[in-house]
Amino acid sequence: xxxxxxxxxxxxxVGRGVWKILHGHRDMIREYVGVPIEIKKVLVRDxxxxxxxxxxxxxxxxxxxxxxxxxxxxxxxxLMGGLNPAYQYIRKAIEKGKHVVTANKxxxxxxxxxxxxxxxxxxxxLRFEGSVGGGIPIIAALTKSLAANExxxxxxxINGTTNYILTQMTRYxxxxxxxxxxxxxxxxxxxxxxxxxxxxxxxxxxxxxxxIAFGVQVPPQDIPREGITRISEKEIQxxxxxxxxxxxxxxAKKHDGKLDxxxxxxxxxxxxxxxxxxxxxxxxxxxxxxxxxxxxxxxGAGSLPTGSAVVGDIMDVSCAMMSGxxxxxxxxxxxxxxxxxxxxxxxxxxxxxxxxxxGVLGKISTVLGNYGVSIASVVQRGRGERVVPLxxxxxxxxxxxxxxxxxxxxxxxxxxxxxxxxxVESHSS
Amino acid sequence: xxxxxxxxxxxxxVGRGVWKILHGHRDMIREYVGVPIEIKKVLVRDxxxxxxxxxxxxxxxxxxxxxxxxxxxxxxxxLMGGLNPAYQYIRKAIEKGKHVVTANKxxxxxxxxxxxxxxxxxxxxLRFEGSVGGGIPIIAALTKSLAANExxxxxxxINGTTNYILTQMTRYxxxxxxxxxxxxxxxxxxxxxxxxxxxxxxxxxxxxxxxIAFGVQVPPQDIPREGITRISEKEIQxxxxxxxxxxxxxxAKKHDGKLDxxxxxxxxxxxxxxxxxxxxxxxxxxxxxxxxxxxxxxxGAGSLPTGSAVVGDIMDVSCAMMSGxxxxxxxxxxxxxxxxxxxxxxxxxxxxxxxxxxGVLGKISTVLGNYGVSIASVVQRGRGERVVPLxxxxxxxxxxxxxxxxxxxxxxxxxxxxxxxxxVESHSS
Numbered sequence: 001x002x003x004x005x006x007x008x009x010x011x012x013x014v015g016r017g018v019w020k021i022l023h024g025h026r027d028m029i030r031e032y033v034g035v036p037i038e039i040k041k042v043l044v045r046d047x048x049x050x051x052x053x054x055x056x057x058x059x060x061x062x063x064x065x066x067x068x069x070x071x072x073x074x075x076x077x078x079l080m081g082g083l084n085p086a087y088q089y090i091r092k093a094i095e096k097g098k099h100v101v102t103a104n105k106x107x108x109x110x111x112x113x114x115x116x117x118x119x120x121x122x123x124x125x126l127r128f129e130g131s132v133g134g135g136i137p138i139i140a141a142l143t144k145s146l147a148a149n150e151x152x153x154x155x156x157x158i159n160g161t162t163n164y165i166l167t168q169m170t171r172y173x174x175x176x177x178x179x180x181x182x183x184x185x186x187x188x189x190x191x192x193x194x195x196x197x198x199x200x201x202x203x204x205x206x207x208x209x210x211x212i213a214f215g216v217q218v219p220p221q222d223i224p225r226e227g228i229t230r231i232s233e234k235e236i237q238x239x240x241x242x243x244x245x246x247x248x249x250x251x252a253k254k255h256d257g258k259l260d261x262x263x264x265x266x267x268x269x270x271x272x273x274x275x276x277x278x279x280x281x282x283x284x285x286x287x288x289x290x291x292x293x294x295x296x297x298x299x300g301a302g303s304l305p306t307g308s309a310v311v312g313d314i315m316d317v318s319c320a321m322m323s324g325x326x327x328x329x330x331x332x333x334x335x336x337x338x339x340x341x342x343x344x345x346x347x348x349x350x351x352x353x354x355x356x357x358x359g360v361l362g363k364i365s366t367v368l369g370n371y372g373v374s375i376a377s378v379v380q381r382g383r384g385e386r387v388v389p390l391x392x393x394x395x396x397x398x399x400x401x402x403x404x405x406x407x408x409x410x411x412x413x414x415x416x417x418x419x420x421x422x423x424v425e426s427h428s429s
Numbered sequence: 430x431x432x433x434x435x436x437x438x439x440x441x442x443v444g445r446g447v448w449k450i451l452h453g454h455r456d457m458i459r460e461y462v463g464v465p466i467e468i469k470k471v472l473v474r475d476x477x478x479x480x481x482x483x484x485x486x487x488x489x490x491x492x493x494x495x496x497x498x499x500x501x502x503x504x505x506x507x508l509m510g511g512l513n514p515a516y517q518y519i520r521k522a523i524e525k526g527k528h529v530v531t532a533n534k535x536x537x538x539x540x541x542x543x544x545x546x547x548x549x550x551x552x553x554x555l556r557f558e559g560s561v562g563g564g565i566p567i568i569a570a571l572t573k574s575l576a577a578n579e580x581x582x583x584x585x586x587i588n589g590t591t592n593y594i595l596t597q598m599t600r601y602x603x604x605x606x607x608x609x610x611x612x613x614x615x616x617x618x619x620x621x622x623x624x625x626x627x628x629x630x631x632x633x634x635x636x637x638x639x640x641i642a643f644g645v646q647v648p649p650q651d652i653p654r655e656g657i658t659r660i661s662e663k664e665i666q667x668x669x670x671x672x673x674x675x676x677x678x679x680x681a682k683k684h685d686g687k688l689d690x691x692x693x694x695x696x697x698x699x700x701x702x703x704x705x706x707x708x709x710x711x712x713x714x715x716x717x718x719x720x721x722x723x724x725x726x727x728x729g730a731g732s733l734p735t736g737s738a739v740v741g742d743i744m745d746v747s748c749a750m751m752s753g754x755x756x757x758x759x760x761x762x763x764x765x766x767x768x769x770x771x772x773x774x775x776x777x778x779x780x781x782x783x784x785x786x787x788g789v790l791g792k793i794s795t796v797l798g799n800y801g802v803s804i805a806s807v808v809q810r811g812r813g814e815r816v817v818p819l820x821x822x823x824x825x826x827x828x829x830x831x832x833x834x835x836x837x838x839x840x841x842x843x844x845x846x847x848x849x850x851x852x853v854e855s856h857s858s
Contacts, residue, residue, distance in 0.1 A: 021577050021719050032576055129574065135720035137566075137574030145558065145566030147461055148450050148740030273726060276705050290450050290737035291564035294727040297702060298720060308719035311577035324753055 004033065004318045007041040007067040009089055010080035011051065014103055014130065015042075017307025018079065019053050022314075029311075033318045041067050043080075064089055068096055075317055077310065078102040087111055094118050094126065099321070101313040103130030103306055109207035113217040125320060127313035132205045133158060135305035136298040137312070138284050142212045149288030151213040154252045155425065158205045160280040160300040161196035162228050162248040164188045166265075167278040170236050170245060176229060188280050198227035199248065199263040206250040210261055213286075214254060216338050218261060224343045225263035235420050238351065238391055239267050242379065245275045249425060253344070257337070260344030266423040267349050274425075347376065347424040348394045348402055354380075355414040356388045364390070364409055371405035373397050387416050393424060433462065433747045436470040436496040438518060439509035440480065443532055443559065444471075446736025447508065448482050451743075458740075462747045470496050472509075493518055497525055504746055506739065507531040516540055523547050523555065528750070530742040532559030532735055535649075538636035542646040554749060556742035561634040562587060564734035565727040566741070567713050571641045578717030580642040583681045584854065587634045589709035589729040590625035591657050591677040593617045595694075596707040599665050599674060605658060617709050627656035628677065628692040635679040639690055642715075643683060645767050647690060653772045654692035664849050667780065667820055668696050671808065674704045678854060682773070686766070689773030695852040696778050703854075776805065776853040777823045777831055781838070782846040783809075785817045789843050793819070800834035802826050816845050822853060 008015050022029065022037060030036045040059065047060045064085070067073060076093040080086045083106045090107060093100050094115065102108065108115070108131045119126040129139045133156070142151065157163050161183055168179040180197065183189035195201045200220070207220040228248055239246050244267035253260045268275045273295050277283040282300025287293055299305040354360050365375055374395045381389055394402065406418050437444050451458065451466060459465045469488065476489045493514070496502055505522040509515045512535045519536060522529050523544065531537065537544070537560045548555040558568045562585070571580065586592050590612055597608040609626065612618035624630045629649070636649040657677055668675050673696035682689045697704045702724050706712040711729025716722055728734035783789050794804055803824045810818055823831065835847050 017719070024718075025577060025579065028579065029577070135717075136723065137570050140569060140574045141566050144745060145569045145741050146564075146737065147744045148454060148458070148737050150454065150457065273705065276702065288564075288737065289453075290446070290733040290740070292728045292731075292734055294565065294725070296723070296725050298723040302721075304719040305721055308575065308577050308717065311719070312574050315576045316573060 001035055001322065003036045003038045004074055004321060005038050005040040005072045006075040006077055006314060007043065007070070007073045008039060009043040009064070009067070009076065009078045009086070011042055011044050011055070012079065012081070013303045014306045014310065015079040016051070016053050017303030018077065018310050019055070021304065021307050021311045029315060033315055034322050037314060037318055040073055041070065043067060064092075068092055073098065074321060075099045075101060075314060077314060078104055078107075079310065080104070082106060083110065090115060091118065094122050094124055097122055097124055099125045099317045101127045101310055101317060103128065103310050105131045105201070105204040105208060109204040109220045112208060112211050125317045127317060128208075129313050130306045130309035132208050133282050133284060133296070134160075134298065134300040134302060135308040136282060136284065136296050136300065137309070138209070138296060139212055141294070141296065142209070142286070146286070146288050146291060146294070149290045151286065151288050152254055153287040154209050154213050154284060155274065156206075156209070156250045156282065156284040157247055157274060157277050158209075158250050158282050158284070158300060159196055159199075159202045159248060160282055161189045161193065162199075162202070163277065163282070164280045165197070166228060166231070166236075166246055166248065169231070169233050170240070173233050173237070175233050176231060197229050199225035202248060202250045202263045206252060206261065206263060209250070210252045210259065213252060214259055214338060216259060216340065218340055222340075223261050223263060226265060228265050230420075231265050235351065235422070238389065239349070239422075242267070242377075242391070242393070243270055244268060244349075244424070245270055246422070247274060247277070249274070249423075251425075254338070258339045258341040258344065260341045262343045264343075264423045266425050268425050272425065343399045345396045345398050347396055347426060348399070349420070349422040349424050350392045350394065350402070350406070350418070351420040352390045352392070352409070352415055353387050353417040353419050354390045355386060355416065357414065360414050361390065363412060363414070367408050368394075368405045371401045373402050373405050389419070430464055430751065432465045432467045433503055433750060434467050434469040434501045435504040435506055435743060436472065436499070436502045437468060438472040438493070438496070438505065438507045438515070440471055440473050440484070441508065441510070442732045443735045443739065444508040445480070445482050446732030447506065447739050448484070450733065450736050450740045458744060462744055463751050466743060466747055469502055470499065472496060493521075497521055502527065503750060504528045504530060504743060506743060507533055507536075508739065509533070511535060512539065519544060520547065523551050523553055526551055526553055528554045528746045530556045530739055530746060532557065532739050534560040534630070534633040534637060538633040538649045541637060541640050554746045556746055557637075558742050559735045559738035561637050562711050562713060562725070563589075563727065563729040563731060564737040565711060565713065565725050565729065566738070567638070567725060568641055570723070570725065571638070571715070575715070575717050575720060575723070578719045580715065580717050581683055582716040583638050583642050583713060584703065585635075585638070585679050585711065585713040586676055586703060586706050587638075587679050587711050587713070587729060588625055588628075588631045588677055589711055590618045590622065591628075591631070592706065592711070593709045594626070595657060595660070595665075595675055595677065598660070598662050599669070602662050602666070604662050605660060626658050628654035631677060631679045631692045635681060635690065635692055638679070639681045639688065642681060643688055643767060645688060645769065647769055651769070652690055652692060655694060657694050659849075660694050664780065664851070667818065668778070671696070671806075671820070671822070672699055673697060673778075673853070674699055675851070676703060676706070678703070678852075680854075683767070687768045687770040687773065689770045691772045693772075693852045695854050697854050701854065772828045774825045774827050776825055776855060777828070778849070778851040778853050779821045779823065779831070779835070779847070780849040781819045781821070781844055782816050782848050783819045784815060784843040784845065786843065790819065792841060792843070793838055796837050797823075797834045800830045802831050802834050818848070
């Protein structure tokens with residue numbers, strides 16, 4: 001083979017990054033793969049759009065079939081994003097015997113298992129390192145480097161937008177809306193930030209991580225999630241006083257044949273490695289039974305960081321093509337027997353706004369006790385006002401029990417409000 | 430193929446970890462590879478030694494040739510450590526057409542390039558993830574996941590013993606000898622700790638990283654290095670007052686066609702991700718031109734963490750065997766044109782013990798200026814004593830110039846001692 005010919009689907013932010021890397025590192029890549037990698041066609045919506053990269057006009061097309069039926073093209077690189085038509089294009093490409101590289105979290109979260117099986121049947125490779133954590137090689141680590149481990153825990157900060165917002169809120173005592181506006185100005189948040197701030201983006205990525213680490217495919221919409229829109233700067237300050245910082249954590253933890261799987265704003269002890277992950281950075285914290293703790297930290301999004309992952313995948317597939325390699329066993333088998341436990345048990349931070357009078361704590365803790373919720377610590381801050389915040393941290397308990405107890409507690413005249421319920425990530429769990 | 434048959438050379442700490450993982454995860458591994466991996470022979474020095482694992486007597490041997498000439502054995506896993514006979518055994522294994530997995534830093538640092546070339550000629554695979562950073566998949570990241578990047582920087586804490594000692598010294602204001610003794614009691618330091626505390630172990634690993642990240646093979650003994658034996662708890666406190674923590678850093682940085690390559694106890698700003706890497710943990714901080722910053726953090730040594738890397742390699746080679754894969758281009762090509770710059774330029778922390786009288790700082794800074802050393806900051810702490818510490822932090826300068834200036838400064842009557850010269854790692858460099 002004289003060269004590996006590829007096609008890009010989409011020339012947005014990541015697509016342009018991939019273009020730049022493939023051109024900027026042409027020599028290095030040829031040396032590594034053995035032959036050059038050539039972009040033969042690029043699928044775009046508008047051929048005439050002005051772009052900041054110099055793409056020869058004749059390789060642009062608006063028709064996917066121009067690419068699908070081009071027998072010269074070995075690898076299709078899908079960078080359009082969104083579920084459709086990306087999913088259909090990937091399926092058709094695999095069915096046509098082409099290798100596929102994608103950074104599409106929606107497609108892999110929803111159809112990863114099916115597409116991998118299809119790729120194995122058709123004897124082609126499907127790679128998706130860019131779909132989670134941008135440039136951080138988390139898929140390679142979980143599927144390959146840690147293959148000798150039973151994975152116990154994957155806990156991550158996997159949404160850069162919300163991490164940037166929470167960092168600004170923490171660092172400058174900013175409110176959510178101001179921080180969101182700043183994130184939008186800096187290009188870290190989209191005009192419609194819903195998917196990021198409501199935790200949907202993180203749930204997509206967590207679904208992929210659960211598949212890769214534990215072999216289960218859980219539809220992202222089935223993953224319990226809570227965004228950060230209700231986090232106030234006041235909550236962040238209360239948390240800080242207790243030695244915690246608030247992060248949007250995606251959690252997958254296996255225990256007793258169950259898999260806890262959820263996305264929540266969470267109190268993280270400031271001594272935890274994840275507490276120091278700030279701004280738009282992502283991090284993945286993994287526990288495996290042989291390796292112990294492993295953390296990976298880097299930029300979770302962006303044209304070049306995600307481009308790095310995508311081009312890494314393209315080079316990997318190219319090397320495999322050059323050596324005749326096929327990889328039928330690269331992913332952990334699906335474990336149908338693992339019970340998906342959703343939010344599972346946890347420690348919780350609860351802030352109540354209560355009337356400042358004797359006996360209130362007694363009443364509340366009695367109800368909590370009746371529902372099996374035991375209290376690890378309590379802070380009540382008298383501010384000389386009629387109503388004061390009462391902050392509780394519970395021991396491990398099922399969320400359902402806590403909610404039932406709080407339903408009852410809410411009815412007390414002395415309880416003005418259940419102002420906040422947040423999860424707490426302890427070091428040991 | 431019904432099974433992959435392997436042999437272990439050595440059944441020490443890592444060897445026993447590998448044994449335990451291969452047996453404990455027998456089913457998971459068979460599922461992943463497609464066939465079982467079977468340990469057919471184990472080379473040991475003493476067949477009759479009591480061991481904490483249950484190794485069938487008939488697979489033990491004291492003769493390497495029993496393994497080398499066993500045509501059934503596909504992969505030889507070298508876990509003896511030390512340069513010889515490990516190097517000869519690995520060479521012979523490759524020449525005989527067997528794949529090799531090793532965790533041997535001395536062999537790979539000294540003969541990595543030659544062995545990889547030999548393996549490519551003989552069409553076999555050579556893997557050594559366990560040789561640097563224990564279970565942290567740094568070799569896979571640099572060779573594979575980051576293949577699309579030009580690597581600019583690899584800075585790491587790659588010796589767990591010294592990191593444990595420095596952490597104890599920092600946390601409990603302990604002196605070096607007490608911390609070393611504690612490390613020995615906990616099993617983090619050997620009875621003869623020389624190689625660790627003098628930076629030799631880190632230099633071996635840095636040599637491997639330089640090879641993997643930059644394609645140069647630099648003999649470990651040519652890498653400028655300084656250990657931690659001269660670091661006092663007082664120095665750590667001075668550094669802390671300036672906002673730094675002291676870490677033994679292994680540094681490889683490319684700039685202007687040169688590669689700085691050195692191991693030094695270094696002041697790291699407390700806001701730097703590496704500053705939070707404590708106890709026996711290792712971490713690698715990488716900058717690539719596409720990915721930006723990436724950090725990986727985990728256990729850099731130990732029976733199971735290193736065993737995780739070794740078994741990962743064995744599984745990778747096994748998958749490759751099952752699919753007929755050969756990998757001739759997996760490593761960056763050697764760049765003979767990169768100038769190895771040793772310690773290169775840096776910012777330095779200098780502590781002088783000087784007589785507390787007017788004009789001293791003026792005299793000293795004049796001499797520094799004459800040699801082109803410019804001062805970024807100065808702290809003089811009058812303690813009401815005749816002699817007081819004067820701490821300088823310089824701007825970037827060649828070490829040679831600083832040394833010449835200090836030679837001259839040393840001769841002043843008012844200068845009692847040049848007590849300490851340490852490198853400073855700034856955030857931006």
